[in-house]
Amino acid sequence: MIVSLFIPCLTDQLFPESGMNMVRVLEKLGITVRYDRRQTCCGQPAFNTGYHDESRVLAMRFLDIFDDDGADYIVAPSGSCATMVTVFYGGLLELPTVYQEKAERVRRRVREFTSFLVDVLQVSDVGARFSGRVTVHDSCHALRELRIKEQPRILLRSVRNLELVEMDAAEVCCGFGGTFAVKYADISTAMLEEKIESIIASKADVVTGVDSSCLMQIDGMLRKRAISVRTMHIADILASEGP
Numbered sequence: 001m002i003v004s005l006f007i008p009c010l011t012d013q014l015f016p017e018s019g020m021n022m023v024r025v026l027e028k029l030g031i032t033v034r035y036d037r038r039q040t041c042c043g044q045p046a047f048n049t050g051y052h053d054e055s056r057v058l059a060m061r062f063l064d065i066f067d068d069d070g071a072d073y074i075v076a077p078s079g080s081c082a083t084m085v086t087v088f089y090g091g092l093l094e095l096p097t098v099y100q101e102k103a104e105r106v107r108r109r110v111r112e113f114t115s116f117l118v119d120v121l122q123v124s125d126v127g128a129r130f131s132g133r134v135t136v137h138d139s140c141h142a143l144r145e146l147r148i149k150e151q152p153r154i155l156l157r158s159v160r161n162l163e164l165v166e167m168d169a170a171e172v173c174c175g176f177g178g179t180f181a182v183k184y185a186d187i188s189t190a191m192l193e194e195k196i197e198s199i200i201a202s203k204a205d206v207v208t209g210v211d212s213s214c215l216m217q218i219d220g221m222l223r224k225r226a227i228s229v230r231t232m233h234i235a236d237i238l239a240s241e242g243p
Contacts, residue, residue: 001030001031001032001072001073002031002032002033002034002070002071002072003026003031003032003033003034003071003072003073003074003075003116004034004035004036004066004069004071004073004074004075005019005022005023005033005034005035005036005074005075005076006039006042006066006074006075006076006081006082006085006110007019007035007039007076007077008041008042008076008077008078008080008081008212009041009045010078010212010213010216011077011078011212014212014216015212015216015233017236018077018212018233018235018236019077019235021233021235021236021238021239022075022077022113022235022239024239025117025126025235025238025239026075028126028127029117029121029123029126034069034071036065036066036069038065039062039065039066040058040061040062041058042058042059042062042081042084042085043055043056043057043058043059043062043084043093044080044081044084044088044178045178045179046058047084047088047092047093048177048178048179048180049178049179052093052094055093056093056094056095059089059093059095059099059103060095060096060099062085062106063089063095063099063102063103063106064102066106066109067102067105067106068105071109072109073109073110073111073116073120074106074109074110074111075110075111075112075113075116076110076111076112076113077112077113077210077212077233077235078112078113078210078211078212078213079112079139079141079142079143079145079146079148079210079211080139080140080141080142080211080213082110082111082112082115082141082142082146083141083142083145083146085103085106085107085110086107086110086145086146087145089103089106089107090103090107112142112146112148112210113210113234113235114148114151114152114155114210114234115146115148115151117151117155118150118151118154118155119151123155124154124155124157124158125155125158126155126158126238127241128158128159128160128162128237128238128239128240128241129159129160129161129240129241129242129243130159130160130161130162130237130240130242131161131162131242131243132161132162132163132205132206133163133165133203133204133205133206134156134162134163134164134165134204134205134206134207134208134237135164135165135166135167135170135199135202135204135206135207135208136152136153136156136164136166136167136170136207136208136209137167137170137174137195137207137208137209137214137215137218138170138171138209139174139209139210139211139213139214140173140177141211142209142210142211143171148210149171152208152209152210152234155234155238156208156234156237159237159238159240161243162237165202165203165204166202167198167199167201167202167204168198168201168202169194169195169197169198170198172191172194172195172198173191173195174191174192174195174214174217174218175187175188175189175190175191175192175195175217176188176192176213176214176216176217178213181217188217189221192217192218192221193221195218196218196221196222196225196227199218199222199227199229200227200229204229205229205230206229206230206231206232206237207222207229207230207231207232208231208232208233208234208237209233209234210233210234212233215231215232215233216231218231219231
């Protein structure tokens with residue numbers, strides 16, 4: 001099977017190791033991985049902020065690059081970016097007709113990383129080993145648009161030495177929402193505080209999830225409050241081989 005990598009901006013600029021770890025897991029499973037260096041932002045930040053014209057330009061570039069690229073699937077380490085392509089490239093973005101056709105072809109092949117492993121490859125155990133008590137944050141787009149909740153947990157339960165624990169507010173928004181965290185900082189902080197309290201109560205060593213953006217938001221408050229809990233993208237855990 002051939003997979004094209006869809007690497008989000010935050011992964012590219014701030015968390016490249018998570019993207020590399022996704023590749024390591026895929027190649028370990030025998031997947032042929034391709035990366036098109038022409039790809040840029042999918043347009044989600046502009047779209048979420050209301051700049052639909054600017055977002056449309058980026059969306060059309062994305063579709064030109066990924067349409068008919070010869071890959072069986074397009075896989076991303078991000079539920080929110082996968083949602084942008086599979087959901088919001090539809091009627092909400094009002095693409096020209098020819099690009100609506102491209103969007104329909106592309107969205108059928110786009111998958112978030114854990115969904116690809118569990119739902120497409122039907123894999124639950126990738127042979128990872130990771131010592132620690134881990135809790136999962138369910139990011140909004142992945143949970144509500146892509147119905148991704150059990151997939152990360154299925155994979156984590158098979159990681160040797162890992163103890164999976166649930167926090168009470170797993171499905172509660174962390175308050176990031178891209179520029180929402182900047183425009184409505186007070187509301188964002190209040191939402192994040194609720195999430196942090198739930199993480200503390202879980203007694204987890206690590207918070208994981210499928211979106212680096214949410215984990216970055218959570219990590220910022222953990223650091224500010226000098227809380228020793230770490231944040232790790234799930235690809236980083238699944239690529240771990242010990243202890």
